[in-house]
Amino acid sequence: MLLTIDVGNTNITMGIFDEDTLVGNFRLTTKTPRTSDEYGICLSTLLAKYNIDSEQIEDVIISSVVPKVMYSLNSCIIKYLNRTPIIIGPGVKTGIQVNSDNPREVGADRIVNVAAAYHTYHQPCLIIDFGTATTFDYVSEKGVFEYTVISPGIEISAQALWNQTAKLPEIEIKKPNQILSKNTINGMQSGIVFGYIGQVEYIVKQMLKELGRKDVKVIATGGLGKIIYSETDLIDDFIPDLAFRGMKIIYERNKKAVV
Structure with a gap:
């Protein structure tokens, strides 16, 4: 089995592959400081x-x-998984x-x-x-990573709204039934979600326009990506485990190179 670990700014996500099948996945909070033994206990419990x-x-x-979590995490892998x-x-x-x-x-992510x-x-x-930041990355048909756009993630945008205003509350990020709102919470949800959909659609359209191509596959991933994916026709696929798949592909390429 192959253990893939994606260390992001908000979460550490782990995926376990048995051959080509993802048989388990789980996440930890990145911002909580942990020793190698604490990582090891978490990992052992989750494997069990x-x-x-x-x-x-x-x-x-x-x-x-x-980088700051890597010493403890690397030590955990060596100590608990050998x-x-x-x-x-x-x-x-x-x-x-x-x-x-x-x-x-x-970034490696x-x-x-x-x-x-x-x-x-x-x-x-x-x-x-759709992570802590939202990134739009273009790769050509020759495997060349050429262009990128980076914007604040949907959660960062939402947190800025209620952290920088005295009377606006912290709310659940979800799409309301309609954009027209009669109360503060629904109004915030409308602004956050519908506003973000509009941002994503404009960036995608502009990137495709400047690329001058119509054969580009648009793929979404990341925790809140499913909210946006279901609300626009400009995204072709939502693949929540894309990072795990990428790590498995890279692992196999390096394993073959060693062999």
């Missing part, structure tokens, strides 16, 4: 939930954008060429998403990741 023995985990691959993880970064074969002004600025989309569809793709 799926009746998986630690010895069944043959390899581990990690994508991380939070494995040295592959950490996605320079020197790891991804099958993706990054054509940007500074390739080292591109975006590389795994782009790799998953490109190696799955084998055509130009626009990947929208």
Whole structure:
């Protein structure tokens, strides 16, 4: 079995593959400081939930954008699973060429998403990741990561609204039945959700216009992506486990290179 770990700014998500099947996934909060033993206890407990023995985990691959947690997490993998993880970064074969002004600025999380989309569809793709930030990343039919747009995530936008206003409450982010609202909570939900749908649609349309292409596969991923995906015709697919798939693809490419 392969353990894939995606360390994001808000959550650490883990996915377990048995061959090509994702048999379990779970998440931890990134912002909670943990020792290697605390990570190990969490990991052992979560593996037990799926009746998986630690010895069944043959390899581990990690994508991380939070360097400060990596020492404890890496130590946990070595101590509790007796494995040295592959950490996605320079020197790891991804099958993706990054054509940007500074390739080292591109986070591992975006590389795994782009790799998953490109190696799955084998055509130009626009990947929208609804995470702490929302990223719009374009990869060409030749596997070249060429363009990106980055905007505040939907949760960040919502938090700014109620944190910077004295009388607006913290609310659940969900789409109301209609945009016309007669109370504060529904009004905020309308502004947040419908406003974000409009933002996403405009960015997608403008990117496709500037690219001058109509054959681009638009893919959404990330926790709140399902809210936006269901409300627009401009997104072709919603793949919640895209990062796990990308890490598995990258793992297999590097395993073959070693063999």
